[in-house]
Amino acid sequence: GAVVSQHPSWVICKSGTSVKIECRSLDFQATTMFWYRQFPKQSLMLMATSNEGSKATYEQGVEKDKFLINHASLTLSTLTVTSAHPEDSSFYICSARDRESSYNSPLHFGNGTRLTVT
Amino acid sequence: AQSVAQPEDQVNVAEGNPLTVKCTYSVSGNPYLFWYVQYPNRGLQFLLKYITGDNLVKGSYGFEAEFNKSQTSFHLKKPSALVSDSALYFCAVRSYSGAGSYQLTFGKGTKLSVIP
Numbered sequence: 001g002a003v004v005s006q007h008p009s010w011v012i013c014k015s016g017t018s019v020k021i022e023c024r025s026l027d028f029q030a031t032t033m034f035w036y037r038q039f040p041k042q043s044l045m046l047m048a049t050s051n052e053g054s055k056a057t058y059e060q061g062v063e064k065d066k067f068l069i070n071h072a073s074l075t076l077s078t079l080t081v082t083s084a085h086p087e088d089s090s091f092y093i094c095s096a097r098d099r100e101s102s103y104n105s106p107l108h109f110g111n112g113t114r115l116t117v118t
Numbered sequence: 119a120q121s122v123a124q125p126e127d128q129v130n131v132a133e134g135n136p137l138t139v140k141c142t143y144s145v146s147g148n149p150y151l152f153w154y155v156q157y158p159n160r161g162l163q164f165l166l167k168y169i170t171g172d173n174l175v176k177g178s179y180g181f182e183a184e185f186n187k188s189q190t191s192f193h194l195k196k197p198s199a200l201v202s203d204s205a206l207y208f209c210a211v212r213s214y215s216g217a218g219s220y221q222l223t224f225g226k227g228t229k230l231s232v233i234p
Contacts (some may be wrong), residue, residue, distance in 0.1 A: 006161070034221060043208065043226040044162075093161050095222075104150055104169045104212070107222060109161035 002028050004096050006110025013084055013117055021113045023094030027061065029074035030096035035067075038091040050077050074099065075091045085116040091115075120145045120213035122192075124225035130197045132233050139228045141209030150212035151192045152222065153183055155205045156168040163210065168192060181204070199232045206230075 003026040023033055027042050031052050036044040048064075050056040050071035058064045066088075068080040077096075081088055091114050095107040122143045131137045143149050150169055154162040166177025173185045183194045194207060209225040 004161070009159075041229075045222045046221060049221060052122075057124075091159075095162070103166070106152060106154075106164035106167060109154075109163070111161045112159065114159060 002098055002108040004108045004110040006113055008113060009111060010114045013015055014101050015085055015117055016083055017045040018080055018082045019115060021092055023077045023110050025075045025096045028098040031074065031099040032097045033071060034095045035069060035079050036093045038093060044093060086117045089115055089117045120211045120223055122209045122211045122225040124209055124228045126228050128229045130231045130233060133201055134198050136192050137196050137199040139207050139230060141192045141225060142190050143192060143211050145211060152210040153194050154208045154210060157205050201232045204230055204232045
């Protein structure tokens with residue numbers, strides 16, 4: 001089945017530094033990838049939609065200068081949390097849509113990245 | 119706007135008993151509904167979906183869901199619960215996000231605990 005690899009699984013960084021999270025589709029090409037943020041005991045909040053070769057579309061209230069998204073190829077999207085602060089600590093999950101599948105097909109999710117900012 | 123509601127934060131069931139995790143939806147037009155499961159510190163795994171056709175949808179790991187248009191519900195069910203089914207379950211609806219793009223809107227999730 002379709003596999004989405006998200007790296008790293010865990011990251012601890014100091015306040016003020018930047019962290020990059022990678023999301024790769026291993027056995028399919030993804031024209032669209034989604035980035036979510038999940039707070040403890042809460043649902044997934046869509047942060048942005050990234051389309052290969054174009055700028056990401058951010059949801060209302062998400063700072064695009066703080067959460068930089070790059071989708072430079074059909075198999076890789078990255079999320080960079082710039083100048084991280086403790087309130088950015090969260091679980092970040094990516095998902096991808098196979099370019100060969102329809103909009104009714106399920107998304108494929110990465111295993112998430114636990115970010116802790118100290 | 120498309121939305122789903124999961125009225126229960128937590129569901130407890132004894133192992134071997136049937137389980138139900140509730141979901142209701144609000145959509146304009148035909149609903150495209152999904153169930154996903156999340157284990158601790160992991161991403162989401164797809165269980166099943168309803169697009170059209172039979173109201174009873176069968177999915178992974180013995181789960182099924184019943185689409186009920188009159189009640190606008192899409193409850194997840196399993197005849198006999200396993201301890202390994204304990205996880206967080208999300209109902210989701212496909213929604214149009216503009217410019218020919220679609221996304222999933224998730225419910226808040228229901229924590230299922232299966233008691234041995």
